[in-house]
Amino acid sequence: MEAHATPAEPVADAPVANAAETGVGTDSSASQSRWLDPREREVWLALRHLLWSLQPAVDRQLQRDSGLSGPEYSVLATLSEDPQGMVRSGTAARMLGWGRSRLSHLLRRMEAKGLIARSCSPDDGRGQDIALTSAGRSAIVEAAPGHVDFVRSVVFDPLSPEQQDALREACHRISAAIESSGTCEAVCEAEDSGCDEGPAA
Amino acid sequence: MEAHATPAEPVADAPVANAAETGVGTDSSASQSRWLDPREREVWLALRHLLWSLQPAVDRQLQRDSGLSGPEYSVLATLSEDPQGMVRSGTAARMLGWGRSRLSHLLRRMEAKGLIARSCSPDDGRGQDIALTSAGRSAIVEAAPGHVDFVRSVVFDPLSPEQQDALREACHRISAAIESSGTCEAVCEAEDSGCDEGPAA
DNA sequence: TCCTCCTGATTGACGCATCAACGATTCTTG
DNA sequence: CAAGAATCGTTGATGCGTCAATCAGGAGGA
Numbered sequence: 153m154e155a156h157a158t159p160a161e162p163v164a165d166a167p168v169a170n171a172a173e174t175g176v177g178t179d180s181s182a183s184q185s186r187w188l189d190p191r192e193r194e195v196w197l198a199l200r201h202l203l204w205s206l207q208p209a210v211d212r213q214l215q216r217d218s219g220l221s222g223p224e225y226s227v228l229a230t231l232s233e234d235p236q237g238m239v240r241s242g243t244a245a246r247m248l249g250w251g252r253s254r255l256s257h258l259l260r261r262m263e264a265k266g267l268i269a270r271s272c273s274p275d276d277g278r279g280q281d282i283a284l285t286s287a288g289r290s291a292i293v294e295a296a297p298g299h300v301d302f303v304r305s306v307v308f309d310p311l312s313p314e315q316q317d318a319l320r321e322a323c324h325r326i327s328a329a330i331e332s333s334g335t336c337e338a339v340c341e342a343e344d345s346g347c348d349e350g351p352a353a
Numbered sequence: 354m355e356a357h358a359t360p361a362e363p364v365a366d367a368p369v370a371n372a373a374e375t376g377v378g379t380d381s382s383a384s385q386s387r388w389l390d391p392r393e394r395e396v397w398l399a400l401r402h403l404l405w406s407l408q409p410a411v412d413r414q415l416q417r418d419s420g421l422s423g424p425e426y427s428v429l430a431t432l433s434e435d436p437q438g439m440v441r442s443g444t445a446a447r448m449l450g451w452g453r454s455r456l457s458h459l460l461r462r463m464e465a466k467g468l469i470a471r472s473c474s475p476d477d478g479r480g481q482d483i484a485l486t487s488a489g490r491s492a493i494v495e496a497a498p499g500h501v502d503f504v505r506s507v508v509f510d511p512l513s514p515e516q517q518d519a520l521r522e523a524c525h526r527i528s529a530a531i532e533s534s535g536t537c538e539a540v541c542e543a544e545d546s547g548c549d550e551g552p553a554a
Numbered sequence: 555t556c557c558t559c560c561t562g563a564t565t566g567a568c569g570c571a572t573c574a575a576c577g578a579t580t581c582t583t584g
Numbered sequence: 585c586a587a588g589a590a591t592c593g594t595t596g597a598t599g600c601g602t603c604a605a606t607c608a609g610g611a612g613g614a
Contacts, residue, residue, distance in 0.1 A: 186501075186505065187501060188501065188504075188505070188509075191514075191517075191518075192509060192517070194521060195508075195509075195517045195518070195520060195521040196504060196508065198520070198521040198524035198525050198528070199407075199508065199520065199521070199524050201524065201528050202524040202527055202528055203404065203407060203408050204450065205528055205531050205532075205537055206400075206404060206527065206528075206531060207404050207408075208537065208571095209531045209534065209536040209537055210536075212536045212537070213534075213536050216536075221599075221600080223599095223600070223601095240562090241562075241563065242561085242562060242563075245562095245563095249405065250601095251601085251602075251603095252562070252563060252564085253563085253564080253565085253601080253602070253603080253604095254600080254601055254602075255563090256563060256564055256565085257564090257565090257599095257600075257601075258599095258600075258601095260564085261599075261600090276561095276562080276609075276610075277562095277608075277609050277610075278561070278562040278563065278608065278609045278610075279562060279563080279609095280562085280563070300387075300388060300389065302534070302536070303389075303397060304387065304389070305530065305534065306527060306530045306531055306534060306536075307396075307397065307400065307527050307530070308389075308393060308396075309530065310526040310527060310529065310530045311523055311526055311527070313392075315519065315522065315523050315526075316392075316393070316396045316523075317392075317396070318516065318519040318520070318523065319396060319399070319400065319519070319520065319523040320395060320396040320399040320400070321516065322512055322516050322517075322519065322520040322523075323399035323400050323402065323403040324399050325511040325512055325516075326403055326407065326507060326508050326511060326512070327399070327402050327403055327406055327407075328511065329506065329507045329508070329510065329511045330406050330407060330410045330507055331406075333410070333414075333503070333506065333507060335410040335411075335413050335414050335417075335503070335507075336406055336409065336410050336413070409601095422569075422570080424569095424570070424571095441592090442592080442593065443591085443592060443593080446593095451571095452571085452572075452573095453592070453593060453594085454571080454572070454573080454574095454593085454594080454595085455570080455571055455572075456593090457593060457594055457595085458569095458570075458571080458594090458595090459569095459570075459571095461594085461595095462569075462570090477579080477580075477591095477592080478578080478579055478580075478592095479578065479579045479580070479591070479592040479593065480579095480591095480592060480593075481592085481593070
């Protein structure tokens with residue numbers, strides 16, 4: 153059921169399985185890291201399962217119903233937020249919390265598909281202005297309702313408001329811990345962005 | 354701060370932003386999907402942020418401290434669970450909740466690195482037995498403690514036991530909703546597997 | 555002005571995931 | 585036993601993400 157790279161109580165003195173998968177408990181090894189106890193293990197497995205299934209599920213719904221990949225949708229959504237439907241590449245990368253490279257690769261493919269257009273000369277000769285094409289706007293306008301419906305059916309419908317708030321709080325705390333652990337990178341430099349006003353159809 | 358493909362109140366009658374990013378509210382569009390209200394939006398953004406940061410963080414920690422990718426670690430962990438350190442390819446795929454193709458590609462690379470070995474003849478001529486090499490076993494044994502420490506520091510330390518349980522429950526519910534939405538695939542067919550006993554060093 | 559440094563963005567290489575198609579083997583059934 | 589079907593695993597194409605290297609434009613100082 154839970155399946156997935158599941159752990160296994162190794163041996164020795166270490167309480168139980170490691171993070172979520174392993175089976176290498178033993179006593180030797182380095183560190184005196186406390187293994188996860190059964191309860192913690194269940195928590196981690198549940199979270200792990202969510203990580204492995206939610207993102208792909210969202211992507212698949214978009215792909216299936218709108219022919220857009222998750223990242224493409226994110227870019228189009230970001231552009232659609234802007235009154236002009238046009239933002240600097242670097243700004244978009246910051247808003248998305250992505251690295252420039254990642255966005256650049258994606259924009260190349262999206263430009264080829266006609267979803268966005270790049271005009272290379274702003275006031276700063278280095279930047280590029282990314283603009284939503286009409287095809288891009290149609291795509292996002294058509295994809296949004298289904299996306300919202302899906303998210304609602306998958307994360308909101310099965311949770312009570314209290315559970316939703318608890319989830320938000322947990323997410324915030326974990327995210328904060330990740331950020332102060334130095335183990336992130338592009339995702340962390342995000343700054344501004346809020347919600348302007350959507351141009352819409 | 355939250356940044357990320359953030360929404361934007363579009364226009365019209367629709368309450369607010371869509372799932373988490375968009376800006377294409379409008380009144381037209383199809384469906385009468387209820388947009389997310391501000392509170393829901395916050396929940397979704399927090400979850401979205403977690404999805405985008407936790408998995409990469411775990412992968413980076415593994416890569417940095419052990420030279421293993423996340424998927425590689427999962428495979429090694431799965432093999433290490435088995436007393437023989439050897440399982441059928443298809444079985445491993447089921448335990449991991451992965452597609453056969455995905456595993457096959459990964460195994461090819463792992464075999465090239467000497468982490469695992471494939472012996473092609475079991476009782477069933479189609480299958481392959483995947484075995485942990487000594488190098489593979491060393492790798493997982495060395496990587497596990499750091500992995501557990503990281504998971505502990507990032508998801509358990511910042512949460513009270515009550516919050517952890519609430520998180521588990523929320524994850525279960527969302528995962529269940531995903532599975533009954535038909536928007537998953539390989540991840541969902543998992544069956545058996547629990548925790549045997551770890552072979553360890 | 556010229557040189558240096560910083561920033562903005564692209565590129566190529568590589569690992570990774572999905573999808574569709576393909577051999578291969580085993581099971582099933584007439 | 586001999587199709588035909590289901591299963592196992594691989595492969596190739598393509599999209600996606602990261603990293604390191606690179607090019608291009610702009611900013612500050614001598």
